[in-house]
Each structure stands twice: as C-alpha cells, then as structure tokens.
Amino acid sequence: MRSEAAPQPGGLERFASPGKGRGLRALRRYAVGELLFDCPAYTAVLAVGERGSHCDGCFARKEGLSKCGRCKQAFYCNVECQKEDWPMHKLECSAMCAFGQNWNPSETVRLTARILAKQKTHPEKTQSEELLAVKEFESHLDKLDNEKRELIQNDIAALHHFYSKHMEFPDNAALVVLFAQVNCNGFTIEDEELSHLGSAIFPDVALMNHSCCPNVIVTYKGTLAEVRAVREIEPGEEVFTSYIDLLYPTEDRNERLKDSYFFSCDCRECTTKEKDEEKLKIRKLNEPPSAEAVRDMIRYARNVIEGFRRAKHYKSPSELLEICELSLDKMGAVFEDSNVYMLHMMYQAMGVCLYMQDWEGALRYGQKIIRPYSQHYPAYSLNVASMWLKLGRLHMALENRPAGVKALKRAIAIMEVAHGKDHPYISEIKKELEDH
Ligand SMILES: [Zn+2]
Numbered sequence: 001m002r003s004e005a006a007p008q009p010g011g012l013e014r015f016a017s018p019g020k021g022r023g024l025r026a027l028r029r030y031a032v033g034e035l036l037f038d039c040p041a042y043t044a045v046l047a048v049g050e051r052g053s054h055c056d057g058c059f060a061r062k063e064g065l066s067k068c069g070r071c072k073q074a075f076y077c078n079v080e081c082q083k084e085d086w087p088m089h090k091l092e093c094s095a096m097c098a099f100g101q102n103w104n105p106s107e108t109v110r111l112t113a114r115i116l117a118k119q120k121t122h123p124e125k126t127q128s129e130e131l132l133a134v135k136e137f138e139s140h141l142d143k144l145d146n147e148k149r150e151l152i153q154n155d156i157a158a159l160h161h162f163y164s165k166h167m168e169f170p171d172n173a174a175l176v177v178l179f180a181q182v183n184c185n186g187f188t189i190e191d192e193e194l195s196h197l198g199s200a201i202f203p204d205v206a207l208m209n210h211s212c213c214p215n216v217i218v219t220y221k222g223t224l225a226e227v228r229a230v231r232e233i234e235p236g237e238e239v240f241t242s243y244i245d246l247l248y249p250t251e252d253r254n255e256r257l258k259d260s261y262f263f264s265c266d267c268r269e270c271t272t273k274e275k276d277e278e279k280l281k282i283r284k285l286n287e288p289p290s291a292e293a294v295r296d297m298i299r300y301a302r303n304v305i306e307g308f309r310r311a312k313h314y315k316s317p318s319e320l321l322e323i324c325e326l327s328l329d330k331m332g333a334v335f336e337d338s339n340v341y342m343l344h345m346m347y348q349a350m351g352v353c354l355y356m357q358d359w360e361g362a363l364r365y366g367q368k369i370i371r372p373y374s375q376h377y378p379a380y381s382l383n384v385a386s387m388w389l390k391l392g393r394l395h396m397a398l399e400n401r402p403a404g405v406k407a408l409k410r411a412i413a414i415m416e417v418a419h420g421k422d423h424p425y426i427s428e429i430k431k432e433l434e435d436h
C-alpha cells in the first residue's frame with residue numbers, strides 16, 4: 001500500500017546528456033522530499049549473512065520467518081514469498097545441499113545467475129525497464145584492464161561451477177559483457193544503518209548519471225527502489241544521484257569513479273574543490289607541518305584504509321581496533337580530528353566496537369564523528385542519518401533518554417526527506433521513541 005501519490009512518469013524523460021551519454025531529465029518541478037519514481041528490482045539477491053533475519057523473497061525484516069524445507073537455508077515471510085522466489089531460489093536450493101560448506105559463489109555471481117534466469121523466463125520488457133533495459137546497460141568492455149578481466153573470468157568459472165545444473169549459459173564473450181554490465185550497473189541494498197542487505201538490478205535507476213552534489217537519493221523499501229529529490233529540481237534539469245561515498249576529497253572520489261565506473265566527474269564540487277580543504281584539515285600547530293609531511297601522511301592514510309579493508313577478512317576484532325587506534329595516533333600528529341581520513345578510521349573503530357557490543361566505545365567514536373560528518377556530507381545524506389540513528393540507539397541502550405530522543409529526531413528529519421514520511425524504518429524509529 002502506497003499512501004504517497006504514484007509518481008508521474010510524465011514528469012521525467014530519458015535524454016542524451018552532453019558528455020555523459022544517456023541520462024534522466026526532469027520535465028517539471030520537483031520539491032525537496034518528493035518521490036520522482038520508483039522501480040521494482042529486476043532481480044535481487046539477499047546477502048548470505050542476512051538469511052533468517054530478512055525474507056529471501058521480499059527482503060522484509062521480521063522475526064519468525066519460515067525455512068525452505070529442502071535446503072533449510074532460505075527464509076520467507078510466507079508461502080507466497082516462497083513461491084514467488086522459487087524460480088530464483090531453485091538455482092541455489094539443491095546446489096547448496098550438494099556443495100555443503102563448499103558452496104561459496106560471490107554475491108555478483110549469484111545476482112548474475114538470477115539475471116540469466118530472468119532473461120529466459122521473462123524475455124519481454126519488465127516493469128523495471130520503462131526508461132532503460134538491462135540489454136542496454138553500458139559495459140565499458142574496451143576499458144577493462146587485465147586485472148578486471150581476470151576477476152570476471154573467475155566469476156564466470158564460479159558461475160559454471162555452482163549453477164550449471166540448472167542453467168545453460170551463453171558463450172564466454174557474452175558472459176564477460178554481462179559481468180561487466182553488472183559491475184557498472186548493479187546496486188547494493190542497505191538498511192537504515194547502512195548495513196549491507198544484498199544486491200539488485202534496477203534498470204531505470206541505473207539510467208541516472210552521477211554527481212557529487214546529487215539532487216536525488218535512492219532508498220529501498222524491501223526490493224523496491226525509490227528515488228526522491230533532496231534539492232529542488234527545475235524543469236529541464238538533469239537528475240543526478242551519487243554512485244559513491246561523498247565523504248572523501250575530490251581526488252579520491254575521482255579515483256574511485258574512474259576505477260569502478262570509468263569516468264571522471266565534472267560536477268561543481270569536483271570543479272571548485274571547495275570542500276577539500278576542510279576535508280583534509282591540518283592541525284593548527286606552532287610549527288605547521290611541511291607540504292611534504294602532509295603529502296606523506298595522506299599517502300599513509302590511503303594505505304591504512306586499503307590495508308584495513310583487507311584485514312577485516314582475517315584479523316580479530318581486537319587486532320582491528322588496534323590498527324584503528326595506532327593509525328589515529330599517527331595521523332593525529334598532522335590531521336585535525338575532523339579530517340576525513342581520521343573520520344574513516346574512527347568509523348571503522350566504531351563498527352568494531354558495535355560488533356563487540358562495546359556500546360560505550362562505539363558511542364565515544366560516534367560522538368566524535370557526527371559533527372564533522374554533517375559538515376562534509378550534503379544536507380540530506382544517508383551517511384549522516386544513519387550516524388544519528390546509531391547514536392540515538394546507543395544512547396537509548398545506555399539509558400540516556402534525552403540524548404537518545406534528540407539524536408533519533410535528527411535521523412528522522414533527514415529520513416523523512418530521503419525515505420519518505422511513511423517509510424517503515426521511520427515508523428520503527430518512532431516506536432522506539434515511544435517505547436523508551
Ligand atoms: Zn517476504
């Protein structure tokens with residue numbers, strides 16, 4: 001049931017955006033918080049780690065989901081969700097039993113298998129492809145380097161290994177194109193605290209180009225993507241979303257865009273670089289650090305971030321926390337606490353504390369993060385909303401109700417624009433406010 005008026009498809013059009021290829025353009029005015037359009041997932045796959053807490057079919061989060069009787073690894077709201085998901089789940093159900101512990105295809109492989117199955121069972125245009133079809137996805141095939149081609153070949157091998165029993169595959173060249181398309185056009189679905197829930201294909205949403213000062217935000221209601229204005233949009237204006245985390249300075253953002261999406265951004269933020277100085281804030285000392293010392297520290301910070309990303313897969317929580325603390329100590333000699341590299345490591349430390357259920361530790365980091373976060377990110381940001389939300393829930397858990405109420409209300413204020421006033425996440429937070 002949608003209480004919001006259905007989005008008017010007449011208000012938007014696909015067009016050729018100068019220098020950007022295809023894009024989406026507004027034909028009328030949209031106010032902040034207004035829903036531009038929504039898009040059901042063409043196909044979606046729940047992360048393995050979320051099984052049991054979310055429905056494998058509709059992604060609803062609830063208790064008491066029922067198990068698939070065959071594999072006992074997929075969970076559903078009810079028989080309807082199970083039935084609807086069966087054409088996709090059957091690709092994995094018996095294979096998971098057969099492979100047991102050795103069943104470990106990546107989420108990209110799982111999603112791609114579902115695309116292939118969907119293309120077979122549903123060759124005609126779907127509801128998710130009103131403006132852009134999956135077949136039309138950009139692959140940037142000519143720009144793939146050997147490393148990327150090798151990763152795709154590994155994915156193709158895994159696809160054959162884990163899915164061949166139930167599927168026939170197109171030839172290798174076609175699979176390379178498909179994986180390249182998924183890599184550039186796939187979406188990850190996150191919950192209100194930005195925890196990863198799964199991956200999905202939303203063709204119409206993929207039509208939007210990127211900007212570091214986006215005028216819309218994409219949120220999810222189960223497996224439905226919703227696109228809302230976070231700035232006023234005038235008729236004729238292009239609709240931009242952000243493909244990346246906007247915390248980082250211009251150079252880092254463009255490195256990321258180039259590596260994952262094969263373009264560099266020419267938005268206002270990237271041209272003026274006006275937030276970079278604040279984002280790379282240097283400590284005010286009697287003797288300011290030399291330009292070289294700053295450059296060295298930035299290089300160190302980037303290495304630590306990359307090293308930590310890898311270490312997460314094999315180090316213990318206390319080892320990870322130590323990496324955070326050591327790097328914060330070292331960077332703190334040159335960087336201000338509001339520097340984004342400091343914030344990145346504090347955020348990681350907070351994540352480890354949450355994992356270890358060290359609520360006081362998590363709260364301490366979160367309280368240092370939230371103010372600079374609000375400065376660095378755009379006015380309506382899911383990163384800022386989720387940080388307020390985590391802080392609010394931590395305060396509530398630690399019986400500091402006044403601080404908890406304040407933080408949760410800050411989260412709601414952003415989410416009412418980004419998620420829409422009637423989103424289930426907002427109802428849940430409001431309930432938390434009443435219950436305490
Ligand atoms: Zn369901």
Ligand SMILES: [Zn+2]
Binds near residue numbers: 070072073092
């Ligand atoms: Zn099953």
Ligand SMILES: [Zn+2]
Binds near residue numbers: 211266268269
């Ligand atoms: Zn930009």
